[in-house]
Amino acid sequence: MADPDNLSNCALLLASHGSATADPQDLPSERLAERVRNLNIFARVETGFLEQHPEVRKTLDNFEQDCVFVVPVMACDGYVAGTKLPKRLGLTGAITERLGPNGRQKVILTAPLGTDEGVAKLIFNQLNHAIQAHGLDANSTTALIVGHGSMRSPASKEQTETWVQDIKTMGFEPALEAAFLEEPPKIDNWRELAEGRDVLVIAVMISDGHHATIDVPKALGIEPDDAFQQALSQGIAGPFARDKQRVFVLPPLGLAPELAQRVVSIVEKSATS
Numbered sequence: 001m002a003d004p005d006n007l008s009n010c011a012l013l014l015a016s017h018g019s020a021t022a023d024p025q026d027l028p029s030e031r032l033a034e035r036v037r038n039l040n041i042f043a044r045v046e047t048g049f050l051e052q053h054p055e056v057r058k059t060l061d062n063f064e065q066d067c068v069f070v071v072p073v074m075a076c077d078g079y080v081a082g083t084k085l086p087k088r089l090g091l092t093g094a095i096t097e098r099l100g101p102n103g104r105q106k107v108i109l110t111a112p113l114g115t116d117e118g119v120a121k122l123i124f125n126q127l128n129h130a131i132q133a134h135g136l137d138a139n140s141t142t143a144l145i146v147g148h149g150s151m152r153s154p155a156s157k158e159q160t161e162t163w164v165q166d167i168k169t170m171g172f173e174p175a176l177e178a179a180f181l182e183e184p185p186k187i188d189n190w191r192e193l194a195e196g197r198d199v200l201v202i203a204v205m206i207s208d209g210h211h212a213t214i215d216v217p218k219a220l221g222i223e224p225d226d227a228f229q230q231a232l233s234q235g236i237a238g239p240f241a242r243d244k245q246r247v248f249v250l251p252p253l254g255l256a257p258e259l260a261q262r263v264v265s266i267v268e269k270s271a272t273s
Contacts, residue, residue: 007267010067011044012036014263015056015089017080018049019210028206028254029073035260042069050080056088064102069267073254075114075147075206078155085109094270110270114159114206116262120166123202123253127172130200130236130250138173142194146187146203146216149180157183160204174200181211187219194245202250206259212252220247 014036016029029047037045043065048056060068070089072081086109090098096107113119127143130136145167147160160178168176175196179187190199201220203212213232217224222240231237232251239246253259 007041007069007271009043009065010069011046011063011065012042012263012267013056013059013063013068013070014045014047014073015070015085016047016049016073018052028212028252031255032073032259032263035257036263039260039264041264050084050088056085057090060089060107061101063100063105066103066105068105068107069270070107070109071263071266072110072112073206074112075204075253076155076159077112077115078150078153081112108270110266113259113262113266114204116266116269118262118265119253119259120163121170122256122258122262123163123204124167124170124172125258126202126250126253126256127167127174127200130248131174133236134198134239134248136174136198136200140197141174141200142196142198143172143174143176143200143202144179144187144190144194145176146179146181146201146205148205148211149183151183156180163204181215181219187216190220191242191245197245198239199242199245199247200250201247203252205252206254212254216252217249220249222247222249 014029014033033045033047046059048054048059050056072085074081091107091109094109098105098107145160145164148156150156164176164178177193179185179190179193181187185193203216205211214224217228228237236248236250238248
């Protein structure tokens with residue numbers, strides 16, 4: 001059986017939640033997979049989803065490699081990453097020895113991608129780049145980090161709030177707050193969180209393009225039309241005038257090119273632990 005320390009002999013499964021309504025040709029996970037492939041580190045890199053095709057178990061079963069790393073492309077270690085995904089894949093723990101359709105395999109489940117220690121720095125750099133590119137005054141700017149949130153599990157909120165604290169510790173100068181789609185404080189009430197003249201918004205749902213590019217702008221009162229999506233794809237959308245404030249929407253975390261290196265980081269950590 002292949003040595004997991006030699007990643008060139010191992011396959012990589014980027015496992016996401018997915019959605020039955022998502023466009024399979026325009027998914028952050030697919031773009032991430034292509035960027036990881038271009039690093040030429042793994043023998044094979046594929047995506048798999050819980051709620052759409054290709055289904056995660058079928059992707060796993062299609063691998064011929066006898067060493068497979070599974071990275072949950074998720075922001076936090078909640079119910080989906082910790083329970084639903086392992087159950088769907090038939091995993092028994094962090095390392096599972098199994099007999100698959102193509103022979104014996106060692107399947108190594110890593111921590112969710114969002115828990116990698118380098119993600120906070122990535123968000124920090126994105127926010128600072130936007131501030132510098134648009135000449136914003138730190139004293140009159142508020143940055144909102146938007147997580148999914150869930151009333152069923154505290155994991156999403158806790159991870160988002162951890163990022164906020166880590167970024168503040170790095171010396172981020174503007175006001176910085178967490179907001180959520182599905183629990184308080186909700187992004188719909190963003191004016192209560194952002195008192196500055198300029199407001200930067202970044203969604204940190206790593207693999208779900210619909211939440212980040214449709215639901216979040218709608219909550220801000222911004223029409224997520226083709227013009228908005230085009231601007232977002234080029235680096236930032238805005239400013240949008242909202243009363244006496246200006247709102248800038250940054251590309252979601254899941255589209256950051258640097259996320260590919262974070263995948264490698266979290267795999268290497270699992271391989272040596």
